[in-house]
Amino acid sequence: MAEDHRTSDVAAIGVMVAGDLRQRIRDRTVFIFALVVPLALMVVFNAVFGGMNPEKLSGVRVTLVSEANDAAAGGLAGALADLDSMEVDLTRLPHSDPNAATPKLKTAVEDDKVDVAITVPADFTRSLGTGGQPRVTVVRRGGIEPQIIALVVEGFVSRAAAAAKAASVAGAEGLAPATIAQVALRVADSPPTLDVADREAPPGQLSTQGALVAGQAAFFMFFTIGFGVVAYLEERELGTLPRLRSLPISPHTVMTAKAVVSFILGVVATAVLLLLGVILFDLRYENLLTVGVVVVVSVAAVTASSLVVVRVARTAEQAQMITAILGVVLGILGGSFFQLTGTGFFARLADLTPTAAFIRGVGVGADGGGIADAAAPLTFLLGFGAISVVAAVLLPDRSPAR
Amino acid sequence: MNVVAAIATTALRRYFRDRSNYFFVFLFPLLLILVLGLQFGGIPNMGTVGLIGTGTGARELSEELEQRDLTVQHFDDADEARDLVSRGRIDVAIELPSRWAEGERDLSGTVRITPSSFAKGQAATAAIRQAVASLADRELALGSLVSDGVDRKTAEHAFDRLDSVGPRLSVTKAGDRMENEFQNLGQFDLGAAQQLALFVFLSALTGAIPLIQSRELRVTQRELTTPISTLQLIVGEGLGRIAIALVQGLYIVAGTALLFGVSWGDPIATAATVTMFCGASAGAGLVIGALMDNVNAAAGTSVGVGLVTAALGGSMMPIEFFPSGLLVISRVTPHHWAYRAFATIQRDGGGIGDVLGPLGVLAAMIFVLIPLASVLLRRAVARP
Known part of the structure; x- marks a missing residue:
């Protein structure tokens, strides 16, 4: 008998889900919220933000004015040419060149003909050994690349100053002139005592476009899933809910059917949006299984949170507003529009959003990470879903019909 | 005129009677300005x-x-x-x-x-x-x-x-137009101007929903059986929306000035910019409300159009960073002209005379959008 009841519940859920899905497909609203608006935002955001966080540093045009045979200036030119993080287009000019005068160099930088102009004074190397204070000047444009060049020059000057100081101390301590020169040379020419080695970051880095697509998919997930909830409350307002409840089915069948509709809409819409990222922005999801699991678990968690909305909203309009507030607040905090950086209060708060967990999980999968690598975001999402279900059970129903 | 005022007052009263609107109109804009200011305000570093x-x-x-x-x-x-x-x-x-x-x-x-x-x-x-x-x-x-x-x-x-041994280094910056552009701005100044445009426009677009609801309930149709014209009706609805937008806009100006010390510059020029922008935003909301018949679809369209125009108009990224092609598209949005007016007022200490150009464009938008909404509403009412 109990088995028959269960069978009829499953059949009823199937009928209600099919009916609701048919209605949603006929209604343009789901398409607008789930596909059209996110797609429009992805395209526009890509046009606006696409170039803001490039994956490569741009090339930089540098003019170095120095004596042709100055050893230290030659070392600086070598250091600039050896920069492996960006391309340096280096032009060397002697002091005698008419374009080497400081005002002309400044004009060249202002007119965007050169990004950085460096002047190493005449007799630079010799003056280092004699305790002189030659001044190296740098005129640079704004931006990261010219700043890096300025840092390289600063490093060069810092090393030269250490060599000059060492020579000075050696002289004061009464070392022989030949030894003094050796001390200075050793300091100037030695490689740094500390090596700097790069390590690879754990999987999870999304490209700018990847973050944009995952962010928009996460943002509109709340709205798409919310349609199931709204449909339940609309049934209540239209008076069809009591009629459904009068059928020989268990009390939670109607709500379960609505949740299943939300879940299906959420999974399909999110999957389509991620797929559009592949088509439009050439994104790659190296581990599809991980991405798939993240999508399913995220949609389940957000669907669970929509059960709480059913409990606290009195009307369909209220439910829409609560869903919008939840979606917008969690979306903005979680990184749907911009990534909060650092480890401050808001960044910590962002870690408590399903949006951030979804973006993180998609990032891990896109970067080739397995399900184990995505354990942290998946655990969070499961916890978020479980807490939502418990809250939905414990919260009193604010329905005026009751 | 009494008819127009009555319609406007009703629209205003209906909007603020719904307390759930308070979150997006009053609370959320200030929260977002705070977050954006703390995260991105000031000069970017390495x-x-x-x-x-x-x-x-x-x-x-x-x-x-x-x-x-x-x-x-x-x-x-x-x-x-x-x-x-x-x-x-x-x-x-x-x-x-x-x-x-x-x-x-x-x-x-x-x-x-x-x-x-x-x-x-x-x-x-x-x-x-x-x-x-x-x-x-x-x-x-x-x-x-x-x-x-x-x-x-x-x-x-x-x-x-x-200390006095060894070479010295002097570094100077030149030709940095972008940094000079923002150097007079405080931590929250840019974000406040950007978010004002974003939220006022978004709220004004959602004003489309009551216009559709009025048709659904056949209130509009009944109003038009009385001796008032569609233009009077749309101007009344428009004034209501402008009033809502103005309340929100001036609240953001006052709130950010008091809470975050945002410097808005010349008050007359700022008030004129906010007013004209509110007018253009209300006009856009009325066009959507007259064009669409489904409340839910209009809500989705409003969110989409609101966010897309905000991105294109410089409310998410300063237009100074836009490539030239995107800048041309940006000029279609009212946000672009509000941004330019606020930039002149906040950064260069401009007055009303300095922002007549952007204000003129916003005025032109109002004079195109309101009559357009009137025509569309007449057609919408005539639809079976």
């Missing part, structure tokens, strides 16, 4: 690094990094810092050789850095290399002196007293 360790060596390096325009955050756990790199929260994680991190003078070993794959990670890495090299220079010099027989303590003492 990046954020996570430094593992808190010993003397870590502190020394931290100072060097900060001198190089990097923000330093300290971590105890290397895995946590590296995880944040992969999530884009920080640009580089730095692990020091353990003896150096604890403060020993032995600078041998390897500094391990985990950069993000973005340009900012590479830039921060270049800065870290220079900072590490700079710290190592002193040790290198002392090591060289000691190897030639100078006592270490004597060498240290003499070396650290020598």
